[in-house]
Amino acid sequence: MKKVSTVTKIILSVSLLTFSCAKNKATSIEPTPILPIAETTLQATLPFPMGAAVNVSLLKSNSNYRNLVVKEFNSITAENAMKFASVHPSKDVYNFADADYLVDFAKANGKRVHGHTLNWYKSLPDWVTNFQGTTADWENLLKTHIQAVVSYFKGKVVSWDVVNEAIDEDGTMRNSIWLQKLGADYIGRAFQYAHEADPDALLFYNDYGHEFGPTKRIAILNLVTSLKNKGIPIDGIGLQMHTRVTQSDANLASAINLAAATGLKIHISELDIALNPDNNQALTYTSALGEQQAVKYKFIVKTYNAIPKSQQFGITTWNVTDADSWIPSNYNRPDWPLPFDAQYQRKAAYQGILDGVK
Numbered sequence: 001m002k003k004v005s006t007v008t009k010i011i012l013s014v015s016l017l018t019f020s021c022a023k024n025k026a027t028s029i030e031p032t033p034i035l036p037i038a039e040t041t042l043q044a045t046l047p048f049p050m051g052a053a054v055n056v057s058l059l060k061s062n063s064n065y066r067n068l069v070v071k072e073f074n075s076i077t078a079e080n081a082m083k084f085a086s087v088h089p090s091k092d093v094y095n096f097a098d099a100d101y102l103v104d105f106a107k108a109n110g111k112r113v114h115g116h117t118l119n120w121y122k123s124l125p126d127w128v129t130n131f132q133g134t135t136a137d138w139e140n141l142l143k144t145h146i147q148a149v150v151s152y153f154k155g156k157v158v159s160w161d162v163v164n165e166a167i168d169e170d171g172t173m174r175n176s177i178w179l180q181k182l183g184a185d186y187i188g189r190a191f192q193y194a195h196e197a198d199p200d201a202l203l204f205y206n207d208y209g210h211e212f213g214p215t216k217r218i219a220i221l222n223l224v225t226s227l228k229n230k231g232i233p234i235d236g237i238g239l240q241m242h243t244r245v246t247q248s249d250a251n252l253a254s255a256i257n258l259a260a261a262t263g264l265k266i267h268i269s270e271l272d273i274a275l276n277p278d279n280n281q282a283l284t285y286t287s288a289l290g291e292q293q294a295v296k297y298k299f300i301v302k303t304y305n306a307i308p309k310s311q312q313f314g315i316t317t318w319n320v321t322d323a324d325s326w327i328p329s330n331y332n333r334p335d336w337p338l339p340f341d342a343q344y345q346r347k348a349a350y351q352g353i354l355d356g357v358k
């Protein structure tokens, strides 16, 4: 009751003020409308799309996780739900249940969906790794998979990592099952198949290690440039950027700037910054480490923000918080690679990202 009467008094005095001001416009002070204070978020602050790789079971089961994704990001990538083994578990069976959930979530919350990934040497179902057939049969397998998946999501998934990680650390073509069965030109054909299925989708070549040094970087840039020169429908390069706090700014800048020099769109597609690359089992997170990480995030965002706007497809972190990062389980070590901690709170790295566009 007390509350209601206070509110009533405020409304009364505001209307009285409005009434008396209306009589004497020259000296009137308009009442300031009371608006909710908008909270800073990544998606509202950054001048390019900001995404995260999202895990569908967490999205379904964990409301803290889901709310954080809704609030902070305007682009999402499926961490696993669109991979070959997930969507095409047997030769004539497609299972889009998790991918559909992710696409519906994105639609309901106004988020862009980036597709990952149509062709990779990992996450293949047994029926593919055990497949026996002629070169033509393998070509048909490649084409059928790509076209079934891209057609299914036409108009819902705006862009695809068409080929993922086809180049090795030494700059040679990775000796994947695709290279063995089809030869190096499967890469260009994968892009053509995807383009036929959805001419509006933006098509990316995605790989890691641009920032390791020139060997792999030059090999990737030569590959995408030759695809472009042959008229293959490639729109962009995904720089995964699974990096570490000790990586030099010079290498990070070369990775971003030399990729941008191709004129293609640039997606920093899987960003995370490891604090414990040497696998120290006893390491703990400290604010000093957090500050170093913030400085690295800031440098990457700042460098990215300086490439031409038309080439900024966006930045996507790989996972959302330190609790769901792939790194601790994959490398069996403690690590804290992301801008949110395991309690869904913003770390120094979060501010580092915002500072990158100041």
Ligand code: 9MR
Residues within 6 Å of the ligand: 079, 080, 083, 122, 123, 164, 240, 270, 326
């Ligand atoms: O984070 C993903 C992990 O959950 C999967 O087990 C793994 C294999 O499918 O893939 C991880 O994501 C990778 C991405 O698809 C491609 N670049 C490297 C990522 C981290 O390994």
